[in-house]
Amino acid sequence: MNALLLRDLRLAIRAGGGFGLGLAFFLILATLVPLAVGPRPDLLAPVAPGILWLGALLACLLSLDRIFALDAEDGSLDLLAMAPLPLEGVATTKALAHWITTGLPLALAAGPLSLLLFLSASALPWLILALLVGTPALSWLGTFGAALTVGLRRGSLLLSLLVLPLYIPTLVFGAEVVRRGAAGLPVATPLALLAAITLGCVALLPFATAAALRVNLR
Amino acid sequence: MDVTVTDLTCRRGEAIVLEGVSFVLPPGRALALRGPNGAGKTTLLRTLAGLTPPVAGTMPDPERAAYAAHADGLKAQLTIGENLAFWAAIFGTGRAEIEKAAMAFDLGPLHGRLAAELSAGQKRRAGLARLLVTGRPLWLLDEPTVSLDRAAVDRFARVMRAHLDAGGSAILATHIDLGIEADELDVTVFVAKSDATLRDPFAEAVE
Numbered sequence: 001m002n003a004l005l006l007r008d009l010r011l012a013i014r015a016g017g018g019f020g021l022g023l024a025f026f027l028i029l030a031t032l033v034p035l036a037v038g039p040r041p042d043l044l045a046p047v048a049p050g051i052l053w054l055g056a057l058l059a060c061l062l063s064l065d066r067i068f069a070l071d072a073e074d075g076s077l078d079l080l081a082m083a084p085l086p087l088e089g090v091a092t093t094k095a096l097a098h099w100i101t102t103g104l105p106l107a108l109a110a111g112p113l114s115l116l117l118f119l120s121a122s123a124l125p126w127l128i129l130a131l132l133v134g135t136p137a138l139s140w141l142g143t144f145g146a147a148l149t150v151g152l153r154r155g156s157l158l159l160s161l162l163v164l165p166l167y168i169p170t171l172v173f174g175a176e177v178v179r180r181g182a183a184g185l186p187v188a189t190p191l192a193l194l195a196a197i198t199l200g201c202v203a204l205l206p207f208a209t210a211a212a213l214r215v216n217l218r
Numbered sequence: 219m220d221v222t223v224t225d226l227t228c229r230r231g232e233a234i235v236l237e238g239v240s241f242v243l244p245p246g247r248a249l250a251l252r253g254p255n256g257a258g259k260t261t262l263l264r265t266l267a268g269l270t271p272p273v274a275g276t277m278p279d280p281e282r283a284a285y286a287a288h289a290d291g292l293k294a295q296l297t298i299g300e301n302l303a304f305w306a307a308i309f310g311t312g313r314a315e316i317e318k319a320a321m322a323f324d325l326g327p328l329h330g331r332l333a334a335e336l337s338a339g340q341k342r343r344a345g346l347a348r349l350l351v352t353g354r355p356l357w358l359l360d361e362p363t364v365s366l367d368r369a370a371v372d373r374f375a376r377v378m379r380a381h382l383d384a385g386g387s388a389i390l391a392t393h394i395d396l397g398i399e400a401d402e403l404d405v406t407v408f409v410a411k412s413d414a415t416l417r418d419p420f421a422e423a424v425e
Binding site: 082 | 229230231264267268269270271280281283284285287288289290291292293294295296300304305307308309310348
């Protein structure tokens with residue numbers, strides 16, 4: 001599993017690997033919203049948690065179709081399926097690599113970008129924590145969607161339609177954590193639910209992902 | 219250990235393609251699959267590789283097999299050395315196998331080159347070198363000599379003969395003569411008579 005993780009990370013940072021695609025999208029969104037709405041803290045501050053979470057979610061979505069499609073194209077996926085490593089392990093590793101190259105940088109970049117949207121300073125730690133806790137669910141769900149659509153040409157539209165509804169709970173609770181943090185309210189309940197969604201996804205989805213891959217390989 | 223296949227029924231997607239495939243291949247022997255395009259040679263190889271579960275029948279454990287398909291399984295942005303090292307790590311083999319494979323297919327000069335920069339034939343050689351890196355005894359080869367030049371084909375034939383002499387076995391679908399003594403299996407004999415398809419609700423949902 002280490003070898004596969006290292007290979008995926010190395011591929012992501014080499015030329016044309018797609019690392020930074022999600023991050024660049026996030027950056028563009030957070031920069032353009034204040035320009036479009038106008039530099040008014042009274043307007044921007046209340047919607048900042050929602051905009052930042054929405055940006056993170058769409059940025060995640062951008063790179064999903066690469067997770068398995070590239071491996072299927074060059075034949076690596078067939079060979080990985082024959083390897084001693086179980087497909088569930090492949091699914092977990094792929095999701096982890098996607099999170100490290102997408103979710104983790106988004107969570108770290110959200111801090112500086114939140115300044116552009118006048119997010120209150122008291123909400124900043126909660127924003128970063130909520131993204132760190134919530135984005136793994138996005139990667140694991142996305143990996144499952146990518147496995148379902150791996151054999152399809154131009155599957156990314158279908159992939160987005162499949163995955164977006166599954167992202168809604170994470171979006172709702174993630175934005176709620178930040179909103180409550182900004183208002184100085186207790187955040188324990190939405191944060192616990194956000195963590196529960198992520199843990200459930202990490203524990204169960206690799207099995208579904210592996211099953212979908214097996215169907216698509218034959 | 220013999221490769222024993224009895225009454226194997228193979229599918230491709232939901233369609234049954236081959237029925238009642240049976241043969242025994244002793245160690246050190248190669249089996250050449252014969253049949254026109256579309257007869258089911260690739261389907262049989264994918265089934266033996268464990269990529270498509272068989273509908274019925276018995277076959278050897280896919281954990282013993284290494285598969286070389288039309289695609290080489292190389293990552294364009296990685297060097298040949300990195301590609302081979304990755305597959306060695308995945309299949310739990312080591313540096314010795316990588317060096318042996320690189321030597322056998324004359325990959326030394328290409329070791330530090332990105333796969334994206336190589337010609338089709340050079341990539342093919344690296345793809346075939348992967349077979350040695352896996353360390354598995356049964357080779358499943360689907361048109362292994364595509365895009366290889368004459369010298370590379372001879373080189374591949376030598377590697378294969380060495381593999382067979384060491385007690386390995388190979389099943390290959392090819393239209394050219396490698397100069398290796400091989401048993402023959404005519405796949406057209408086993409082509410499924412009926413257009414039977416399988417009912418698999420989960421697969422239907424996915425597809």
